[in-house]
Structure formats: C-alpha cells, structure tokens
Amino acid sequence: MLQIEGWKRLTIWFFVAVGLLLAVPNGFYTRVEQHNDAVAEMELGFDSPELQAQVAQWPTWMPSSLVNLGLDLRGGAHLLAEVETDAVYAQRMEGLWPEVRDALRQERATVGAIRLQDGAPDELRVAIGEPAGMARALEVVRAIARPIVTLTGVGATDIEVRxxxxxxVVTLSEEERIATDERTLQQSLEIIRRRVDEAGTREPTIQRQGSDRILIQVPGIGSAQELKDIIGTTAQLSFQPVVRVTSDSNEVPGIGNELAQSLDEEGLYYILERNAVVTGEELVDAQPEFDQNGAPAVGFRFNPAGARKFGQYTAENVGALFAIVLDDEVISAPRINEAIPGGSGIITGNFSLEESTSLAVLLRAGALPAPLEFLEERTIGPELGQDSIDAGRIACIVAFAAVLVFMGLSYGFFGLIANIALIVNVALIFGLLSLIGATLTLPGIAGIVLTIGMAVDANVLVFERIREELKTAKGPARAIELGYEKALSAIIDANITTFITAVILFVMGSGPVRGFAITLGLGIITSVFTAIFVTRLIIVMWFERRRPKQIEV
Incomplete structure (x- = not known):
C-alpha cells in the first residue's frame, strides 16, 4: 500500500529543512556579507563599535555561508599574464658560474687560467688559458650535469657543454628547458595564488592557459591596476656583497658584477657581485616590525641552509658592506659589525607602516620565479555585474513562472504539489552552493534556469504513469504507488546521463563552463531528491488525510 515509514519522513524533512536554512542567508546577502567581513577582522584582533554593529546584523546561531558571486556578477579585475621564462634561463646560467669556476680551478694545472666571458643571456662562456686542456675541461664541466627527473626527460641531463x-660554452638542454618552463609556470601559479589570498580577496580564479600564460580573475577588487600591484611586483630579495660605491650611473661594473641604484639616496649607486650570498627563496618568514628608532621596518628569518650561509659570510666579512637588494634596487647597505649566526635580521629604510606591511606580504608569499607580461587587462565595474544579476533574475523568474503555470494547468492539484517541490528544489540548489562555497557566475545562472525546466521532467513522468494506471481501474492508492515504481527507472536513467555530462564539463572545462557544470550537477541531484522523495511524501500525507475514492491527474 501507499505508505512511507516514519523515520524516512523525518529524514526527508530534515534534509529539506537544512537545505532551506543554508539558503536563507542569500536572501540577506549584503547584511550577511558585512557580518562575515566584520567577524573575520575581529578574529585578527581588530575591534571597534562599527565592527560590533556589523557582527550584530546577523544572528550568530544562523548559518552565514553565502554563494560567492563571480567576476561577471560582482565586478572586479581580469588579467591575462605571460610568464617570461627566458629570464629564468639567464638566472640559471648566472647561478651555475660558481660551481663551474670551482670545478675548473681544481684542474688549473691542465686547463690554465679561467675567465668568465660575455655571452648570450641563456649561455655561460668560460675562457681557459691552455687550449690543449679543453678535452679535460669539457669532461670536468660535464660531470657537473645532473639528471632530469621527469617522464619526458628520462636519461637526459640538465646542461650541454661544447x-x-x-x-x-654551457647551455641548458632542451629537456631541461621544457622541465624549467613547467616548474616556472607552476611556481608562478602558486605564488600568485598566495599573494592574492594574502590580500584577502574573495574566491579568485587563477588558472593556467596554454603553455606559458596565467588567467587571473578576482571579483570585488577595484581595478586591474590594483590587482597588478598585488601580483605584479616580483619582490626578489637578495643579499649581495658590495664591491664599491659610486655616483657614476654609467660606470661599467665589470664581468660578474652589476650596477644597482640606491632606493633611498638619489645619485648613489652600488657595484655588487652578481651572485647573491642568500636569496629570498631561502626566506621562511617576514613580518612588519619597528627598528630601534621606532621606524617601520621588516623582520626576516631564513631557513637552516640560508641561515648557515648568512652566518658564515658575515663571520668571514666583518667590516664589509653588505647590500640588501629588492627588485634590483639597494634598499639598505649596512656594514657587517659582527657575525649574525641566527639567520634572522631586520630590513630598515624609509618605509611607511603600509609599505612595510606590503613588503612583508610580498616577501612572505615568495618571489616570482620570472617576470610577468600582462597581455590583457580588464576592469569590470559593479554596475555591469548588477546588470548581469538583474538579467539573470528576470530569466529565472520568467522560467519559473512559466513552468509553474504549465504544471498547474496540466496536472491540477498534482501540478501544484510539483510546483511546491520545484520551489524547494531551487532553494536546495542555493543551499548546496552556499555549503560548498561555490562561485556563481552568469553561466551558472543559466544552469539554474535549465534545471528549473528539467526539474519537472521527473514529475511529468510520474504523473503520466499514474494516469495510465488509473485507466486500468486500479484504486487511486495503487495507481500512485505503481506510478512512482514504474517511472523510477526512466527518471534515474535520464538524470544519470545528464549528470555524467555535467561531470565531464566540470573536469574538462574551465571558468564559465565549470560554473555551468556545477549548478547543473547540483540541480540534477536536488531535482531527483524532490521528485522521488519530496513530492511523493506530500502526496502520501495528503492521501492519508483525505482518503479520496478517486483522483484526477
């Protein structure tokens, strides 16, 4: 007979109630968003009457998760950046010179004097004093090569020597260039993601495009330039020995050296050894602090390897100048008064509090391994986002109203039950989107509109099957029961195939396609739940109360 056990009824209503409760905050979006922002700031230690008033705007016992609005709905900044991997090749060659020099020095009796020569940025040229020792020199330098640990570079080494x-002449092998490009892009992706997250933005989209490009979309940010300021700074920190100080900007630094301008003193330049003692890659922490004079500064700390090199160099060079270089500018060049074995120190300069905080964020997030060239930048204003929201809202209302009218006219009272389930279905979609922290985009709204149309398919199948069973002179209870039983396989089959399509779109697609796939997939799950369980439970409860002798569908 037509009946549902008590525990099943409680379970169904429990899921419906939880879904509706999770969806409620989206009806008070601005208020809940201000509440969440205020709570986040208070957790960081800030407190003020304004923050407390914003926290009080929403009950703490209510869910406060919201559906995040995407770039096309909220407005924000869009950047397409290209990673300039050629700069990484040059850095690799510069870093290889000390190792090549030390290896050849051990063979000086055979190869003679060795001198670094000018060459292309992506190659290392070393002249030897004894041409007869070239074969031995090639053998020594080739012994420095390291195997490449990638699936495509099995058996290959990282350098080629001729x-x-x-x-x-030392150059990177083709296999190493491919592996370096991949590492550089992955590292750039991670660092950009860290920098954007440090800035406290909501639900950014940061993904790879092609072999050397990165797409960055951040909703809610003021302009593309603001986003470039967050991620575009390379923030390459290095500690380099000072050869001499000069006021001549045209002075030739010499092979193995470089000229860097002072950040604080105009007209002052430093000749630095190009090879850094310690770099920002060995930095593990950076925090805004105050120096002994109470001025804003940045404290830093190295990892064990960096601390060991830093301590050894300062012990061996007491009295020498030591430059702290940030993005090719000397921000400070203190004299080493004593060894610094702890691996920590402080960067001082003419910083404001905001500048010291920003510098600490950039250093903590890490240095970009290569410069970025911004190929495309767009700022999407909130007005355009509001237009998209209004258009999507109108589309949902029109589709919703049309489906409600159609079901009511086609199936009468049973159509009204399907309409109730449809309203619950849309609320459950927003509840699930809030629960998983998904980002709603304009294609995602299209997925919801499509779900509204598809949601009644299962009810149509059930109701048409009940009509057929009523024609065989079965009682209304038996007709309803058989209608749900016999329509179940068709409902499951149709929705599984659509759900598989949504999964493929999510896995293979990106950006807008994923947004569409998420709402479509969640909509299929909620549609099956409301059609099979919610409408059936409502009909059973109505039937138990009225006990009709006959029904019309």
Whole structure:
C-alpha cells in the first residue's frame, strides 16, 4: 500500500529543512556579507563599535555561508599574464658560474687560467688559458650535469657543454628547458595564488592557459591596476656583497658584477657581485616590525641552509658592506659589525607602516620565479555585474513562472504539489552552493534556469504513469504507488546521463563552463531528491488525510 515509514519522513524533512536554512542567508546577502567581513577582522584582533554593529546584523546561531558571486556578477579585475621564462634561463646560467669556476680551478694545472666571458643571456662562456686542456675541461664541466627527473626527460641531463676555440660554452638542454618552463609556470601559479589570498580577496580564479600564460580573475577588487600591484611586483630579495660605491650611473661594473641604484639616496649607486650570498627563496618568514628608532621596518628569518650561509659570510666579512637588494634596487647597505649566526635580521629604510606591511606580504608569499607580461587587462565595474544579476533574475523568474503555470494547468492539484517541490528544489540548489562555497557566475545562472525546466521532467513522468494506471481501474492508492515504481527507472536513467555530462564539463572545462557544470550537477541531484522523495511524501500525507475514492491527474 501507499505508505512511507516514519523515520524516512523525518529524514526527508530534515534534509529539506537544512537545505532551506543554508539558503536563507542569500536572501540577506549584503547584511550577511558585512557580518562575515566584520567577524573575520575581529578574529585578527581588530575591534571597534562599527565592527560590533556589523557582527550584530546577523544572528550568530544562523548559518552565514553565502554563494560567492563571480567576476561577471560582482565586478572586479581580469588579467591575462605571460610568464617570461627566458629570464629564468639567464638566472640559471648566472647561478651555475660558481660551481663551474670551482670545478675548473681544481684542474688549473691542465686547463690554465679561467675567465668568465660575455655571452648570450641563456649561455655561460668560460675562457681557459691552455687550449690543449679543453678535452679535460669539457669532461670536468660535464660531470657537473645532473639528471632530469621527469617522464619526458628520462636519461637526459640538465646542461650541454661544447667547445668554441678556447672557450667553454654551457647551455641548458632542451629537456631541461621544457622541465624549467613547467616548474616556472607552476611556481608562478602558486605564488600568485598566495599573494592574492594574502590580500584577502574573495574566491579568485587563477588558472593556467596554454603553455606559458596565467588567467587571473578576482571579483570585488577595484581595478586591474590594483590587482597588478598585488601580483605584479616580483619582490626578489637578495643579499649581495658590495664591491664599491659610486655616483657614476654609467660606470661599467665589470664581468660578474652589476650596477644597482640606491632606493633611498638619489645619485648613489652600488657595484655588487652578481651572485647573491642568500636569496629570498631561502626566506621562511617576514613580518612588519619597528627598528630601534621606532621606524617601520621588516623582520626576516631564513631557513637552516640560508641561515648557515648568512652566518658564515658575515663571520668571514666583518667590516664589509653588505647590500640588501629588492627588485634590483639597494634598499639598505649596512656594514657587517659582527657575525649574525641566527639567520634572522631586520630590513630598515624609509618605509611607511603600509609599505612595510606590503613588503612583508610580498616577501612572505615568495618571489616570482620570472617576470610577468600582462597581455590583457580588464576592469569590470559593479554596475555591469548588477546588470548581469538583474538579467539573470528576470530569466529565472520568467522560467519559473512559466513552468509553474504549465504544471498547474496540466496536472491540477498534482501540478501544484510539483510546483511546491520545484520551489524547494531551487532553494536546495542555493543551499548546496552556499555549503560548498561555490562561485556563481552568469553561466551558472543559466544552469539554474535549465534545471528549473528539467526539474519537472521527473514529475511529468510520474504523473503520466499514474494516469495510465488509473485507466486500468486500479484504486487511486495503487495507481500512485505503481506510478512512482514504474517511472523510477526512466527518471534515474535520464538524470544519470545528464549528470555524467555535467561531470565531464566540470573536469574538462574551465571558468564559465565549470560554473555551468556545477549548478547543473547540483540541480540534477536536488531535482531527483524532490521528485522521488519530496513530492511523493506530500502526496502520501495528503492521501492519508483525505482518503479520496478517486483522483484526477
């Protein structure tokens, strides 16, 4: 007979109640958003009457998760950046020189004097004094090569060495270039993500496009320039020995050296050794602090390897100048008064409190491994986002109203029950989106509109099946029961195939396609739940109360 056990009824109503409760905050979006922002700030230690008033705008016992609005709905900034991997090749060659120099020095009796020569940025040229020792020099430098640990570079090494006259020429192998490009892009993705997260933005989209490009979309940010300021700064920190100080900006620094301008003193330049003692890659922490004079500064701390090199160099060079270089500018060049074995220190300069905080964020997030060239930038104003929301809202209302009218006219009282389930279905979609923290985009709204149309399919199948069973002179209770039983397989089959399509769209797609796939997939789950369980439970409860002798569908 037509009946549902008590525990099943409680379970169904429990899921409906939880879904509706999770969806409620989205009806008070601005108020709940201000509440959440105020709570986040108070957790960081800030407190004020304004923050407390914003926290009080929403009950603490109510859910406060919201559906995040995407770039096309909220407005924000869009950037397409290209990673300039050629700069990484040059850095690799510069970093290889000390190792090549030390290896050849051990063979000085055979190869003679060694001198670094000018060459292309992506190659290292070393002249040897004894051309007869070239074969031995090639053998020594090739022994430095390391195997490449990738699936595509099995058996290959990272460098190639050849002779040109009395010069050794060292370049990266093709396999190493491919592996370096991949590492550089992945590292850039991670650092950009960390920098954007440090800035406290909501639900950014940061993803790879092609072999060397990165797409960055951040909703709610003021302009594309503001986003570029967050991620565009390379923030490459290094500690380099000072060769001498000069006021001549045209002075030739010499091979193995470089010229860097002072950040604080105009007209002051430093000749630095190009190879840094310690770099920002060995930095593990950076925090805004105050120096002994109460001025804003940035405290830093190295990892064990960096601390060991930092301590050893300062112990061996007491009395020498030591430059702290940020993005090719000397921000400070203190004299080493004593060894610093702890691996920590402080960067001082003419910083404001905001500048010291920003610098600490950039250093903590890490240095970008390569410069970025911004190929495309757009600022989407909130007005355009509001237009998209209004258009999507109108589309949902029109679709919703049309489906409600159609079901009411086609199936009468049973159509009204389907309409109730449809309203519950849409609320459950927003509840699930809030629960998982999904981002709603304009294509996502299209997925919801499509779900509204698809949600009644299962009810149509059930109601048409009940009509057929009523024609066989079965009682109304038996007709309803058989209608749900015989329509179940068709409902499951149709929705599984659509759900598989949504999964494929999510896995293979990106950006807007994923937004559509998420709402479509969640809509299928809630549609099956409301059609099979919610409408059936409502009909059973109505039937138990009225006990009709006959029904019309």
């Amino acid at each position: 002779a040109e006259g009395n010069q050794l």
